[in-house]
Amino acid sequence: MARWEPNARERLERAALALFTEHGFDATTVAEIADRAGLTKSTFFRHFADKREVLFGGSHGLQDLMVGAVTRAPASAAPIDAVGAALQASAVVLNNREYSRQRQAVVAASEELRERELIKMATLTSAIAEALRRRGVKEPTASLTAEAGIAVFRVAFARWVGSANRKELGELMRESLDQLRVAISA
Amino acid sequence: MARWEPNARERLERAALALFTEHGFDATTVAEIADRAGLTKSTFFRHFADKREVLFGGSHGLQDLMVGAVTRAPASAAPIDAVGAALQASAVVLNNREYSRQRQAVVAASEELRERELIKMATLTSAIAEALRRRGVKEPTASLTAEAGIAVFRVAFARWVGSANRKELGELMRESLDQLRVAISA
Numbered sequence: 001m002a003r004w005e006p007n008a009r010e011r012l013e014r015a016a017l018a019l020f021t022e023h024g025f026d027a028t029t030v031a032e033i034a035d036r037a038g039l040t041k042s043t044f045f046r047h048f049a050d051k052r053e054v055l056f057g058g059s060h061g062l063q064d065l066m067v068g069a070v071t072r073a074p075a076s077a078a079p080i081d082a083v084g085a086a087l088q089a090s091a092v093v094l095n096n097r098e099y100s101r102q103r104q105a106v107v108a109a110s111e112e113l114r115e116r117e118l119i120k121m122a123t124l125t126s127a128i129a130e131a132l133r134r135r136g137v138k139e140p141t142a143s144l145t146a147e148a149g150i151a152v153f154r155v156a157f158a159r160w161v162g163s164a165n166r167k168e169l170g171e172l173m174r175e176s177l178d179q180l181r182v183a184i185s186a
Numbered sequence: 187m188a189r190w191e192p193n194a195r196e197r198l199e200r201a202a203l204a205l206f207t208e209h210g211f212d213a214t215t216v217a218e219i220a221d222r223a224g225l226t227k228s229t230f231f232r233h234f235a236d237k238r239e240v241l242f243g244g245s246h247g248l249q250d251l252m253v254g255a256v257t258r259a260p261a262s263a264a265p266i267d268a269v270g271a272a273l274q275a276s277a278v279v280l281n282n283r284e285y286s287r288q289r290q291a292v293v294a295a296s297e298e299l300r301e302r303e304l305i306k307m308a309t310l311t312s313a314i315a316e317a318l319r320r321r322g323v324k325e326p327t328a329s330l331t332a333e334a335g336i337a338v339f340r341v342a343f344a345r346w347v348g349s350a351n352r353k354e355l356g357e358l359m360r361e362s363l364d365q366l367r368v369a370i371s372a
Binding site: 111 | 301327345365368369
């Protein structure tokens, strides 16, 4: 019988991020992560499919949250406002700037991790477009609005983790969407 | 001495796409591609770093072309118009719908290829943002405009290779950009 380990998931995530930051992603083994967290390798694999996934544990939750926000937006809301609600919902859970900054540095340093991150963002974009279509939004508007939302997410997130910026993520999301509107207006 | 092989690159690209379509990407070897093209494995590796790259041979050229179009846009052009010129330039070279359609089906069927495609698109987005900054466009407008341009590219390209669509790629790019403007207007 597996023992119940309190907060095993979080402890593994924190241990992994610390080790990846110290020694790099490639040089760190799952055994070392488990060891640093005071857990076993088999506990690691009960929580994560592989070494990469320990950095992406939140991505399912984030997608469910954002899709939920699109779905629950008032029927009268324009597609871009439903997506705006999803961006604000994401900003509520992505509230640990220091964790996000460290994680971003680790991801940026590894092509393998960058690829995984891009796949997650592409999957998120498709899920949001699908949620918009379920609201009755036609193509290509659904895909374009989802793509625009993720573009705003990406740029606002990069500004947020960038050292020079003191603003909150939700504020940067709103600001970036306004700036996108201005930038592409004819 | 290596023999000079006329059109080796194109012959390898066409042979690879045919084999990937027939047997799948994973089941096809470099030796089989070279054989189908009437060339040797060493000729393959003179042209492409690995099996994946044979599907991405055009991506450097595409990036140079699009960055060039941004750079050469009149100084008075708004950032989004410089990016619009880049989209039109891309549509001139991406003119083989049947090849693009087959290639898209092969890429979509393989996670490994989807990841490589996403990396190429992310690199293209960064290169366009950089070209905008060299024109004096400030952040975050440069990144947001580049992201919007690639969003339009992605959606227009998907519509173009989609069987139902008879319009030309350049026309779909213009149309999609207009639809994005409408979709995100407040």
